[in-house]
Structure formats: C-alpha cells, structure tokens
Amino acid sequence: AQKITQTQPGMFVQEKEAVTLDCTYDTSDPSYGLFWYKQPSSGEMIFLIYQGSYDQQNATEGRYSLNFQKARKSANLVISASQLGDSAMYFCAIGSGGYNKLIFGAGTRLAVHP
C-alpha cells in the first residue's frame, strides 16, 4: 500500500520569500514517481513538478524545486520568490505500478501575504 503524508494543513509566507511544503511517503514499490499539484480556488489541478524514484538529481521547474531525500522518504516542494498568485492548495501525490493510480496527500493550503 502507498501513503502520502502532508503534515502542514496551512502555511503562510511573505511575498518574495521562499517556502517549503513538506511531503513524506511510504511505498513498497521500488519504482515510483512523486508529483506536486496546485489547486487554486477555481478547483482545477495544475501539475507543478515530477520526481522519479531513480532520478539522481532533484527536479526543478522554474520557481519550483523538489527536495527529494529517498532515504528519508520525503519529497518536499520548495517555492522560491513567492507570488500572491501562489496562494492555493498544494497536493503531493505518489504513483507507481505503471502509474495507474495517484494517491494524494491531504494537502497544504498556502497563503502568500503582501
């Protein structure tokens, strides 16, 4: 069975500062992928970043980077230079077994203050 844990129900950050959203996972599959999605109040799920379990380097996509620590089973999302438009729910998810399923964490609500 797979499990994703996001322990921060809510986070606050000042505009232009960096913020780290925590995500830990549990899986017995040797091959898996970790995803981060953003969900604004409109409800759409926006893909942010992906990290494969065999990737040697941490994934980066613009202002988003994934701090992947395999031994600790953590895949924290780092958002640099926060913007007001970053205020949203953020979900961490794990996929494996051909990625037929994505298991989502409970989510973290991020509020960016001016």
Place this chain on the structure above:
Amino acid sequence: GAVVSQHPSRVICKSGTSVKIECRSLDFQATTMFWYRQFPKKSLMLMATSNEGSKATYEQGVEKDKFLINHASLTLSTLTVTSAHPEDSSFYICSARGTSGPLAYNEQFFGPGTRLTVL
C-alpha cells in the same frame, strides 16, 4: 500541454435523478482516464480507473451500480451518478494519462472539475 475538459462545470439536480458528467481529452488520445471525488477542504479520492473499450476498475468502497463509467472512445469517458442523493454532492474531477512526451505514462492531465449539488 494536453487539455482535458469536463462538462458540465456545475450541476444542480433533485434527489433521485441521474446525472452524467463528460470528460474529454481535447488534443490527445487517452486510453486511460481516472475519476476522482473531492469533498470540501479534503483531498482527491480515486473512485475508478476508466479504460477505453473495457470495464472500469473501481476502488474499494465505490459502488459500481451507483457510479457508472463508460469509456466509449479514446477521447471520452463519462461518469453517471445514478439516483443521486444529497450525500453524492461533491466535486468530481477526471484526469487522463499522457501517452507521449517526457512524462509519458507518468503525468495525469486533469479536467477543471464538476461541482454536483443534489437537493
């Protein structure tokens, strides 16, 4: 990127009626689509995996006869909530799995969601 649409975006219906929600991949073919349900301030829960040309695979605890899924073509999957009741009110989101590109077989493209309210 790949675009997935859902229709309708909002629906309000009376208890006992059936509601059909469409999920379309607009610019790519999707042999596999997924249906999720999200309660307010909660996470997405996978309901079922929809495979083109075959029966859907339902997650444990999801009633097959309540939530009918049809994946009739490579670009369309439908979810029908039969005999809807107020407890079925929720946000339903579909996704389609990519089949090409650097994240082939990894990335799921999500539709904008359908908010169902059953009175």
